[in-house]
Amino acid sequence: MFDALFELLFKYRPLVFDQGDFVFASPWSYLLLVAVLGAGAAVTLATYAQARGKSTPLDRGVLSALRVAALTVVVFCLFRPVLVLSSIVPQQNFLGVLIDDSRSMEIADRDDEPRRAFVDASFGTEESALRAALADRFALRFFRFSSATERLTDLGELGYAGLRTDLGQALDRARDELTGVPLSGLVVISDGADNSESVLTESLRGLGADGVPVYTVGLGREAFDRDIQLSRVETPPSVLQGTSMVVDVVIGQVGYAGDAITLQIEDEGRIVSTEAVTLPANGEAATARVRFTATEPGPRIFRFSVPPKVGEMVTQNNVRDVLVVVEDRREKILYFEGEPRFEVKFIRRAVADDENLQVVVLQRTADNKYLRLDVDDADDLLGGFPKTREELFQYRGLILGSVEANYFTPDQLRMIADFVNQRGGGFLMLGGRSAFAEGGYAGTPIADILPVVMDEPTLVDGEPVFIELMVSPTRAGETHAAMQVADTEEESGERWKNLPAVSSLNPISEIKPGATTLLTGTGAGGSDERIVLAFQRYGAGKTLAMPIQDSWMWQMHADIEPDDLTHELFWRRLLRWLVDGVPDQVVASVRRDRVEPDEPVELLTEVVDGAYLEMNNSRVNAEVTSPSGGFVEVELDWTTERDGEYEGLLTPSEEGLYEIRVEATSDDELVGSDMAYVFAAASDDEFFDSAMRAPLLRRIADETGGQFYTVDTVASLPEDIAYAGAGVTVVEELELWDMPALLFLLLALVGGEWGYRRLRGLA
């Protein structure tokens, strides 16, 4: 609006004034200009000075001023004011036009027309207004872009089927293509809904350095009127089979405040959970916590969805698919118990039916006498607790019961700390008369890794102090997946409150910074608040402290029904969590587990030896099986940036699931192997966060010296580029004497003088 009014008055738009330099093009000198103006003013003043009649001095002053002003305007025009600026030489410059070819261009959020309608209307034919205006001035080079960018010879090739928008690579590619030609700039026609992982900064810096301005044309609306979107679903990349997952789903919405919706989760077509959600105030997101069990092994696609509502502008963003690898394997946990006690029996019973957990028990029954249970080999742990890292690190979790610190050699204590820090294992210390401070652990490497602060041991007559504790979850515990002992969070919270008391000999009431308390306990009458379960991440692994000695009370107590599964659920979930995410010697992954066909994806593998030290001299091969059964091998090379990290590139060409088996060898000996998966398929990613992103488009323009346009302002684009100064240009003078504003000013001054005379009766 402002620009249009400005152009009406001043003949050119503000951008032209910004680009140009103001000069008088008259061959006469400025002195002559001043002299003529001075002479004219002198004659005017002299004339009015001699005038008599009814006029007062004020009248004569006003009239003189008006006359001199009018005279000034005339003289100003006579001296040919012009704007001098560079303008492109027609047809001597190239202009890259980048058109968004992604699926979000199909969104009809403006006058019920899809965003691509602008492209059809403005560029569809050679006669289309915008295209013609640009073609008059520039040699046009069209590109289409989504996740990749390619030259476009015929705009009919636009299919708007791209599954990703990657502005950074589009700008890089177009700049590369047009290197060496006089380039006036790049025009990006897009909604700006970039959903790639690339960083724009480098691309923009390069364009700025090359002096290539980017003009962005934003399509679509910056905000929808009515829409529901599954903004975020966070699931772990892999879980153990049978794991009960608790997943937070963030539901964004506008226009449906207070509405009730049902969130549904399917495991490849089978509904595994539903959750009713009431949407909050407009613009606010709701977070739904859903729980379901991963029962089927292998790579599984879990679908999260809410049914479309009436009037939704985009419905494709109501569904999200996530790939979760459900591992069917036995996680090996070593439980070393220093004294015979019932905790061993009941923990073993709790996980006995869990086929994915193997709790190997090393029970010290007397000095230097051990009972070994569920070992793989008759020789395993024959000499007691592992004495080498290789022996200990074969386990993924370690539970220490009531065993005094001086049982261990200093190297074994260090080894346990390394088990967590370096190997990435899960470590749990249970309470007991020889655990924590009472077991002499203060000041040992194990004290460093534990999430709790140990004070001096509290002993009365040489014995630890016994206390019974009623346990309840903290807020973090109530929502933690491992603490769920009933079907819903509310029921779980209630169950915790009604569990019988357990006892402790280890008074611990403080956690370390960065640690989290999940369960607390209070003594009789609410006294003596103690930590019952706390955890922290430590190095590559995690540590848990559970300073109670008889969690079996949650199974045996008289108040517990025989068919109550609280104790079993608690221990299964706790131990699954303990070993969740614990790495093996070879860990394979993909940079993105979902790509579109023909989109390259990076394969990454980390390789360590038996002591979990990074190996840079491995031979790492990936055997890739395509959905149709095809087989290719990809060799992975050490990245040199990180020890033990290898990288390769895979380009899935078929739609479907690719299975990648990565094997690492060293000196012809197998170090280990791992599986990774990538799903190549069309996705609806383009419909998430798909409102026009004006700030991003504006930033691209600003940082490169271009300008941002909307559909309403884009008409001036050809002229703006013409005067932007990039490419082959000539100096051009734009006449200003005929600006309507000057005419209006002159008429106003002359009319003002006449009116004043009439008003004052001076005729």
Added chain:
Amino acid sequence: MKTRGIRRTVAAVAVLAGVTTLATAAGAGLGDDDAQRRRGRRREPPVSLDAPNTPYDGKFTFVRLQYGMEMDLGGFGGFRGRGLPPWAHDYPRAERNFMKILDEITGLTPFLGPTGGNILRLGDPELFKYPLAYMSEPGFWTMSDEELLTLRHYVEKGGFLIFDDFRGGHWYNFEEQMLRLLPEGRLVELEVSNPIFHSFFEIETLDFVQFYGRGGRPTFHGVYEDNDPTKRLLLIANYNNDIGEYWEYSDTGFTPIELSNEAYKLGVNYIIYSMTH
């Protein structure tokens, strides 16, 4: 961790030494009556069954099950019974001695009070705080429906029962009560290869020679969870045997020391097994 006890290769010889040492130590701490008893088996004064139980404190506490107190058998058991009801036979010296042995040779820290442990009625909810319980003379075992339910829950939840000191025709009552307790449970005779005979001591034979020479060949019976031999034993019954008797008199010289050794070895193994299976 105690530093006393046995070496890694535990043999009956070592136990023998332990028992002998313990017996001496125990004898040294006894009163005149006990000292007299040590010199030979004779009728002993009635034992008080009214000693208060020790409250649960996290330590292992031996529990003797009390049943059928309403049954007045007068001088039941002749000189052996000492006027005690059958469930109390060998109390408290059996458990007191046994706990000392446990304390000496294992890593356990049991309750070592003068009563040797607690006495709990079958229906007592406190029973659930002690996942191992011992019953003497199950040939005389009776229980109400309420007690039956409590005991069944106890076993189902993970409790372990030791039946001892019964022989001959006592089996019929034991079997009948077992049928009430675990209608689906199947009593099976245990082989020496069963893990319960190897949980601490390596028991190589079950040819246990009965000191009294009556009641037939001692055998060991159990019921597996879900009748599945790969699962845990819910209980063990020492039929035609009386290991509690050997515990009781192990410090008197009245019973052969080899038999006392075997009785302790069985008892220790039962305890360790119940804590790990």
